Amino acid sequence: MSVQIGDNSAAERNKRPIFDALLPWLRDTRCVLEVGAGDATHARYARQRLPETVWQTSEAPGHHRRLVAALADRQERHLPAPLALDVRGRWxxxxxxxVYGANVAHIMDWVAVEALFAGAARTLAPAGLLCLYGPFLRAGVAPEPGNAAFDAALRARDPAMGLREIEALDTLAARGALTRVDDIAMPSDNRLLVWRKRDV
Ligand SMILES: C[S@@+](CC[C@H](N)C(=O)[O-])C[C@H]1O[C@@H](n2cnc3c(N)ncnc32)[C@H](O)[C@@H]1O
Known part of the structure; x- marks a missing residue:
């Protein structure tokens, strides 16, 4: 599987609208795990928008060192040392x-996407939230032209990558007792999807 780091300017551009949408959901959280945190652009911003929340970053081992370097100047209780986490491995x-991930589901291969939902389901507290931001498809609905082109470009580069159908993600979520509770339209035909774990 090909693993890539996000474009920093995109993360800068989208951080405000993402956190505007996330805030009502994450306001009372004490500890959030970010998967595929890239260069920590969103983690740094989380400190401003969610100052009481411990934001635990993580990255696939091949990109972990870069994430550590990106946070080398920030040693705070609310921004603990980044974890090396391949979602297919031990959580x-x-x-x-x-659990939060931005622009990860279309980069991960399907086995990793399955592992992401299973890992989140295991790791979340009762009533915990899985929040994914990015471009998604909807079953039976023609994608927006930009998303169709992006999906084709990803698959041409690596057939294991590509935009994921929300309904297929809902199926993975249901295996772990997660139910989708929000689907928020974001700029540039992206979405913020939120699933909640059953409160047992
Ligand atoms: C497009 S980048 C997004 C980076 C960042 N979240 C952002 O929005 O700028 C996709 C990220 O997914 C991570 N990733 C891909 N496969 C992964 C896996 N199996 N486990 C954990 N992270 C993975 C990559 O390392 C990369 O940082």
Whole structure:
């Protein structure tokens, strides 16, 4: 599987609208795990928007060193040392109040996407949230032209990558007792999807 780091200017551009949409969901969280945190642009911003929340970043081992370097100047209780986490491997124990990932589901291969949902389901506290931002498809609905072109470009580069159907993600979520509770339209035909774990 090909693993790539996000474009920093895109993360800068989208951080405000993402956190505007996330805030009502994450306001009362104590600890969030971010997967595929890239260069920590969103993690740094989380400190401003969610100052009481511990934001645990993580990255696939091949990109972990870059994430560590990106946070080398920030040693705070609310921004702990980044974890090396391939979602297909062993997850931290948790529990976390939320798992967050931006632009990860179309980069990960399907096995990793399955592992992301299974890992989140295991690691989340009861009523915990899985929040994914990015471009998605909808079953039976023609994608927006920009998303169709992006999907084709990804698949041409690596057939394992590509935009994911929301309904297929809902199926993975249901295996782990997660139910989708929000689907927010974001700029540039992106979406913020939120699933909540059953409160048992
Ligand atoms: C397009 S980048 C997004 C980076 C950042 N979240 C952002 O929005 O700028 C996709 C990220 O997914 C991560 N990733 C891909 N496969 C992964 C896996 N199996 N486990 C954990 N992270 C993975 C990559 O390392 C990369 O940082």
């Amino acid at each position: 931290p124990d948790g529990p976390f109040d939320a």
